[in-house]
Amino acid sequence: MLLALLGVGGAGYNGCVGAMGTVAGPAGSILSTALSPLSGTRSVKFSLTTFATVCQGARVTSNGAGLFEVWRARAWAMRGARFQRSTTHFPVQPASARACHTVSRPCTSVRCPATPRGGTTAHRRAHVLASGVQSCVDVIDENAVEQAKKQAVESSFPHRLEVDEFLSRAGIGRHKKDTPPSIILDVRSPCEYEKGHIPGAISFPLFTNEEREIVGTLYHKYGRDVAVKRGCKIVDESWRRLLSGLPPDVRDGQEVLVYCARGGMRSGGVAWLLSQAPLQVRVLEGGYKAFRNWAINGWERELPLVVLAGRTGSGKTDVLLELRDRYFAQVIDLEGDAQHRGSSFGALGRPPQPTSEHYENLLAVQWAAFVETQPVFIEDESPHVGRCGVPQRLYKQYKSEEATVLRLEVPKETRISRLVADYGRYSTEQLASCVQQLSKRLGGAKTAEAIAFLQEDPPKLAQVAELLLDHYYDGMYNHQASKRPGRFQHVLECDTADATTAAFQVLGEVATLQFEKAHVAKSTQPVDSLEDTP
Numbered sequence: 001m002l003l004a005l006l007g008v009g010g011a012g013y014n015g016c017v018g019a020m021g022t023v024a025g026p027a028g029s030i031l032s033t034a035l036s037p038l039s040g041t042r043s044v045k046f047s048l049t050t051f052a053t054v055c056q057g058a059r060v061t062s063n064g065a066g067l068f069e070v071w072r073a074r075a076w077a078m079r080g081a082r083f084q085r086s087t088t089h090f091p092v093q094p095a096s097a098r099a100c101h102t103v104s105r106p107c108t109s110v111r112c113p114a115t116p117r118g119g120t121t122a123h124r125r126a127h128v129l130a131s132g133v134q135s136c137v138d139v140i141d142e143n144a145v146e147q148a149k150k151q152a153v154e155s156s157f158p159h160r161l162e163v164d165e166f167l168s169r170a171g172i173g174r175h176k177k178d179t180p181p182s183i184i185l186d187v188r189s190p191c192e193y194e195k196g197h198i199p200g201a202i203s204f205p206l207f208t209n210e211e212r213e214i215v216g217t218l219y220h221k222y223g224r225d226v227a228v229k230r231g232c233k234i235v236d237e238s239w240r241r242l243l244s245g246l247p248p249d250v251r252d253g254q255e256v257l258v259y260c261a262r263g264g265m266r267s268g269g270v271a272w273l274l275s276q277a278p279l280q281v282r283v284l285e286g287g288y289k290a291f292r293n294w295a296i297n298g299w300e301r302e303l304p305l306v307v308l309a310g311r312t313g314s315g316k317t318d319v320l321l322e323l324r325d326r327y328f329a330q331v332i333d334l335e336g337d338a339q340h341r342g343s344s345f346g347a348l349g350r351p352p353q354p355t356s357e358h359y360e361n362l363l364a365v366q367w368a369a370f371v372e373t374q375p376v377f378i379e380d381e382s383p384h385v386g387r388c389g390v391p392q393r394l395y396k397q398y399k400s401e402e403a404t405v406l407r408l409e410v411p412k413e414t415r416i417s418r419l420v421a422d423y424g425r426y427s428t429e430q431l432a433s434c435v436q437q438l439s440k441r442l443g444g445a446k447t448a449e450a451i452a453f454l455q456e457d458p459p460k461l462a463q464v465a466e467l468l469l470d471h472y473y474d475g476m477y478n479h480q481a482s483k484r485p486g487r488f489q490h491v492l493e494c495d496t497a498d499a500t501t502a503a504f505q506v507l508g509e510v511a512t513l514q515f516e517k518a519h520v521a522k523s524t525q526p527v528d529s530l531e532d533t534p
Contacts, residue, residue: 144276145239149232152269159271160263160285163294169282170200170257173368182255183247187270188212188288192261196357198291199365201259204245206266207234228265239273252278259284259291292357295364299393303330303370306510307398309380309481310408312343312473313415313465315496316379319408322503323377329507330376337362340386343473344437347386348426359388367394375510380405380484404513405489406506407481412469414497419465428454431464441472488517 151157167173171181185204186197189212193203207215211234219227235242250256256279260266263286271281284290308316317335324331339353340346347353354362370376378398383390397403423431432451439447450467453460492509496502 139278140239140243140273140276145235145273148269148272148276149235151272152265153228153232157268157271157275157281157283159281160283161257162285163290166257166259166282166284167198167291167294167365167368169255170198172198172200172365174371182257182282183250184257184259185270186288187258187260187266192288195355196292196361197288198259199362202247204242204270206242206260206270207231231265231269235269242270243273250279253280255280255282257282257284259287261287262289263287291361295361298364298368299391299397301367301372302397303367303372304375305398305403306375306377306513307380307403307405307486308377308408308506309405309484310410311415311477312469313419314408314410315414315418315499315502316408317341318499319496319503319506320377320379322499323506326500327503327507330370330374332363332366332376332378334363334379334381334385334390338385338388340388342381342385345423345431345434348423348430348434353386353388356387356389360391363391363394375404375514377506399485401485401487403486403488404510404517405484405486406509406513407489407491408496408502408506409491409493410496412466414495415469416462416465417497419469420461423465424461428459431459435464435468438468438472442468443471446471488513 161169164173169182170184181200184198184201186193186201187204187206188197189205189207189209190203191209192212193201193205197203215227215231215234218230256274258267258271258274258281260270263284267283267287271283275281286293308320310316317333320331320333321336323329324333335342335346337354338359339350341348341350353359380398381390383392383395432454435442435447435450435454442450446467450464453464453467490509490513492505494502494505
């Protein structure tokens with residue numbers, strides 16, 4: 001019944017009305033009142049707040065909080081469909097879809113055979129549009145390139161966007177547009193892109209790493225004019241290769257977002273060039289530096305956090321992904337974005353980790369998309385996930401006294417089974433290497449014992465997992481848990497072998513904790529502030 005109320009499997013208002021008849025007492029009454037405005041509307045997904053109202057049931061009405069809960073349930077049930085749409089954007093993509101996207105750039109130029117080589121740019125553009133050819137770069141010739149270079153040297157590109165509007169048009173952040181997101185082109189050099197970039201941006205370098213170094217050296221030694229002259233010469237030799245790197249689905253009239261390091265000549269030059277295509281080109285004011293300032297300052301915004309803690313093998317990540325993908329909760333997957341599971345075995349089977357700078361970029365755009373009135377679920381991680389550093393302000397927030405901490409108590413047998421399933425696919429040599437990294441913690445005898453288990457035929461993986469839990473991981477968890485700050489900590493006994501059911505239990509437990517937390521806050525209010533309360 002509660003699965004229907006949460007909208008699992010696309011259940012909407014009609015499905016919930018049918019299930020609501022089975023809700024007895026105040027809970028059914030409250031849910032009916034909360035959902036009454038939704039009659040006749042499209043299918044929605046219900047938020048954690050609606051779920052909290054149902055779970056509280058009679059308790060909500062018996063303590064005088066009924067009207068408040070009804071208001072919250074109505075507001076967030078009506079918002080559900082909008083939140084569901086927002087989950088189709090970048091913050092909720094699976095880890096496999098969040099890899100950096102770099103477009104290869106072949107040296108051959110792309111040219112339509114039917115396009116005449118002579119004539120003006122306007123004639124060529126008219127021919128392309130009249131013939132129905134879809135490529136937008138065939139209208140650019142040497143004359144267009146010369147015009148773009150002249151404009152880039154003499155004036156700044158006029159169509160510029162501040163960071164919030166730029167990201168909004170790209171489908172990033174809180175204020176996403178209803179239109180399809182625009183393409184982002186990062187025109188910096190490949191090494192700058194690899195260090196960190198706006199998530200979702202395509203590498204579209206105006207200069208190679210070597211060319212950038214040459215132009216930069218000329219600038220520092222001989223000044224701007226000499227560097228600009230050399231840069232223009234490089235563009236003369238490489239503009240066809242550059243344009244061939246555009247995504248093949250770019251069409252005439254499409255909006256394209258461009259940025260470089262500081263919003264200067266590189267992004268301006270590419271913008272002038274692409275605007276000849278014609279494309280609707282917009283440049284990021286301040287460039288990547290402005291985005292980085294936006295990302296860093298974003299952590300000043302505090303959100304209500306629910307921190308999932310638990311011993312190694314508890315399946316916290318599986319539960320988080322179920323909360324995100326099935327129940328549309330706000331989730332940050334610290335391990336997924338870091339491409340690391342957070343232990344000495346964490347890099348097995350994972351692609352290379354992003355830099356700490358890009359890791360922060362990935363987290364920042366998700367953080368910006370979350371709303372303050374719903375909790376954000378996050379795992380209780382250390383300051384580093386592999387080589388990636390968790391942003392300091394985020395780390396302080398989920399380690400603070402005010403964060404809600406939910407400790408998952410999972411049967412040891414389930415934990416061992418999960419560890420064997422997750423890591424048993426790797427070779428004994430890889431596993432033995434990871435065990436060896438723990439030798440200082442385990443001691444020589446236990447390390448040798450674990451490696452001996454791995455060398456048997458077949459390897460005794462369950463025994464290895466149990467040994468590591470008993471002699472290292474569980475002890476480390478107990479020590480860290482004893483020092484963990486937080487006024488609102490609770491233990492939830494569950495079996496995460498079924499992550500869907502465990503995620504459902506987490507939602508119910510968090511609903512109860514939120515209710516208790518609200519009453520604690522109300523009871524600590526000064527008496528003067530309660531006198532005017534109706």
